[in-house]
Amino acid sequence: MKKLSKVVALSLTAALAASVLGACGSSDKKTETAAAESAAETEAAQAAEGVSLEDNTLVAGTNAEFPPFEYVAGQGVIDEFDGIDMAIIKQIADDNGWNVKINNMEFDSLSVALKNGQINCAIAGMTITDERKEEITFSDPYYTATQVMIVPEDSTIASAKDMEGKKISVIQGYTGETVVQELGYQYDSFKKGADAVLELVNGKCDVLVIDSATAEQYVKENKGLKIVEDPEAFANEQYGIAVQKGDDALLNAINASLKKMQEDGTMDKIIAEYMDKTE
Ligand code: GLN
Numbered sequence: 001m002k003k004l005s006k007v008v009a010l011s012l013t014a015a016l017a018a019s020v021l022g023a024c025g026s027s028d029k030k031t032e033t034a035a036a037e038s039a040a041e042t043e044a045a046q047a048a049e050g051v052s053l054e055d056n057t058l059v060a061g062t063n064a065e066f067p068p069f070e071y072v073a074g075q076g077v078i079d080e081f082d083g084i085d086m087a088i089i090k091q092i093a094d095d096n097g098w099n100v101k102i103n104n105m106e107f108d109s110l111s112v113a114l115k116n117g118q119i120n121c122a123i124a125g126m127t128i129t130d131e132r133k134e135e136i137t138f139s140d141p142y143y144t145a146t147q148v149m150i151v152p153e154d155s156t157i158a159s160a161k162d163m164e165g166k167k168i169s170v171i172q173g174y175t176g177e178t179v180v181q182e183l184g185y186q187y188d189s190f191k192k193g194a195d196a197v198l199e200l201v202n203g204k205c206d207v208l209v210i211d212s213a214t215a216e217q218y219v220k221e222n223k224g225l226k227i228v229e230d231p232e233a234f235a236n237e238q239y240g241i242a243v244q245k246g247d248d249a250l251l252n253a254i255n256a257s258l259k260k261m262q263e264d265g266t267m268d269k270i271i272a273e274y275m276d277k278t279e
Contacts, residue, residue: 050249053120057099060089061119063107065192067217068274069125069239078102085123087270088142089241092257106191108173111135114244121250125211127175127237137247138240139254142267147176147234148215150200150208153226157207160233166206169196175237176209183233197222211237213275 053059062085064070069085076082077090081102093100103119110122114136127145128138151157157166160183168187170177180187188205190196197218199205210218212227219225241258243251261267 061103061122062124084274095257122242128240136242141238143239149228160230169205169208
């Protein structure tokens with residue numbers, strides 16, 4: 001009942017906004033944009049129908065070791081958790097009138113936690129892959145990344161092929177590990193990005209393969225490192241929010257909210273804010 005009245009209220013707001021804009025003689029384009037945004041809002045509110053959450057709280061799993069998407073801060077956007085993904089999931093919860101709680105765990109455990117109902121969704125800079133889709137369901141994509149190589153500034157590694165015979169690091173369970181496996185090279189795998197970066201800084205390894213935005217973050221924070229890209233070897237990857245297979249109600253609500261954020265500029269604003277913050 002409550003949600004329904006929200007939908008009606010939103011529709012009324014949309015109609016009102018459209019007529020006010022019209023009366024002011026604004027361009028049709030502006031009116032259309034406002035109408036589209038309101039339609040997306042209405043869609044988001046409608047999509048939340050059918051979602052049942054314990055204590056009206058969305059429990060989101062993450063691995064807060066992946067700046068600028070998720071990391072632990074003194075005061076974050078959700079408790080001590082901050083970053084792009086945290087701001088996105090907070091907005092999704094706000095859009096739907098839910099509380100949100102973060103369950104911080106190892107990246108590799110997220111799928112299992114989803115399957116056994118320990119968390120409602122996982123937001124963790126998670127690349128949408130066919131292999132993962134066999135276990136869990138992904139939302140529409142919200143960010144495009146790629147794998148890159150972090151190397152010491154004086155490294156001669158200029159392409160993925162140059163990694164052959166070098167000491168390569170990856171993070172366990174990340175797509176970077178799969179990519180290096182597919183290239184057929186030996187590697188060491190780390191549980192935490194920060195630990196792998198330390199090895200690199202201390203000259204104990206030659207190259208770390210990791211997601212682009214996170215690599216930028218590590219290079220900003222640590223002197224003497226640089227990023228090497230190889231678009232021919234590393235394809236684009238898209239991040240999605242994962243839900244349990246068959247949880248269509250939650251999936252629809254998440255997608256509707258993501259769409260709204262993409263249309264009204266909130267998504268760009270969140271991404272820009274955290275990229276800047278960590279500069
Ligand atoms: N995008 C990478 C993956 O999905 C890394 C994600 C992460 O570390 N949080 O494997």
